[in-house]
Amino acid sequence: MKAAVVPALNGQWEVKEVPTPEPGANQVLLKIHASGLCYTDVHITKGEIPTEFPRILGHEPVGEIVAIGEGVTSRQVGDRVGVPWVQASCGRCEWCLRGKRMFCAQQIGTGVQTQGSHAEYMLAYADTTMLLPDNVSYEQAAPIFCAGYTVWSGLRFADPKPHERIAILGVGGLGYLGVQYSKAAGFETIAITHSKDKEKLVRDLGADEVVADGEGLKAIGGADVILATGNSYKAASAALGGLRPDGRMVLMGVSDEPLQVTSEAIMNRTRIIGSTQNGSEYLYEALDYVAKGKVKVIAETYSLNDISRAYERVLKGEARFRAVIAM
Known part of the structure; x- marks a missing residue:
């Protein structure tokens, strides 16, 4: 599959061929249809949010489930879904037990501890995915998973x-x-x-x-x-x-x-x-306003091959208002 890879800290983004992943237990494989490029991607590239490189970034993913791993019961092939920033957590610390896994020190973040969505395919934990409203396009949905x-x-x-x-x-x-x-x-x-x-x-x-x-x-x-x-x-x-x-x-x-x-x-x-993102209830509501036509995403759309130009426009504050990579 094609993916945009950041090879090193402050590295130049490169579109290259990488192996297509396979879903493990409790995971699904998404065929990415749209991936929002957020200024947080700039922070990660610059090392302001720690991670390891090389890294495929992207944390506003939406797409279609094309394969499911062992133990997945809540999702099925063909589902249209998106994935938020926090995918998983330890499940054992105070914050996880209190239902506030966004504070878990061992949380797994999309595009930080996992491969991100600036690629043709991406893995995600099944139970963290959010079903998209039927009348919301992939390009409208993607920026809602972080910005909205x-x-x-x-x-x-x-x-x-x-x-x-x-x-x-x-x-x-x-x-x-x-x-x-x-x-x-x-x-x-x-x-x-x-x-x-x-x-x-x-x-x-x-x-x-x-x-x-x-x-x-x-x-x-x-x-x-x-x-x-x-x-x-x-x-x-x-x-x-x-x-x-x-x-x-x-x-x-x-x-x-x-x-x-x-x-x-x-x-x-x-x-x-x-405040960042405070629970799946609010994500559901944010998407619902889009589905009802009360909130509209305004975005510039780029191909994956043109992602370096999209990144530069986001870096310089020139994108108006969001940048979306359409696969």
């Missing part, structure tokens, strides 16, 4: 009340989905972006207001929840001033910048929440 899942999980974990206002900081690969999810869930939604060229688009996606920064957010009455979807904690720090009392900021982008919090956070009971 992450944003919706963060919003749900912030536990917004019906009367509260949601602000989305950054209108990039996560943020444009955040605007749609917030609006689909019935919340008054504010987009925070310096990009004037995105203002009409985010309003079309559902934003009720568009402001440039935290000061602008504060001037229109503030927000109860801010979803910080970008990779700049400098921007997140500046936006904190736009939170209302009892407000929550959810960090879901990775940054090496410090987050600066003032003493105002004490009097306002401000909460800072870290």
Whole structure:
């Protein structure tokens, strides 16, 4: 099979022939139809998320099950499925026993501890796969398994009340989905972006207001929840001033910048929440909004042979808004 292989730390991605894997016990073999290329792939290539090389990356996989291993009963050949980041865990530690395997120190992550999805075929643990809604295309589904899942999980974990206002900081690969999810869930939604060229688009996606920064957010009455979807904690720090009392900021982008919090956070009971992906229930809901036509993925599509160009556009922040490898 063909696969995009990262040969070494900071290595140049190479499309080459590698052996097609065979499913073991409790595994399925997916024929990949679409694989989202996420900025996390950049973090892994640069060594900011530790793994061993050579490595086939990709953690937004969707495809068709073409073979099943011993012991698989919940899935069958022909199923259309996707695979989330956390595929398996030890099953024995405190966090696994409490049903929070995303905290397991021995978790198995797609494209980190396993072969990823930038390939024609990929193995996955059967019970971790999620069936795709029949009316959702592979290209629409792929980015939901990281980007959409992450944003919706963060919003749900912030536990917004019906009367509260949601602000989305950054209108990039996560943020444009955040605007749609917030609006689909019935919340008054504010987009925070310096990009004037995105203002009409985010309003079309559902934003009720568009402001440039935290000061602008504060001037229109503030927000109860801010979803910080970008990779700049400098921007997140500046936006904190736009939170209302009892407000929550959810960090879901990775940054090496410090987050600066003032003493105002004490009097306002401000909460800072870290969030990635918080359970399969939220993944189901994230896909369901797409199936109902309330959330739409906007993506650039590339062939596997053109994956190096896709990677460069994601690296430089030029992809608008997601990059998807269609097999």
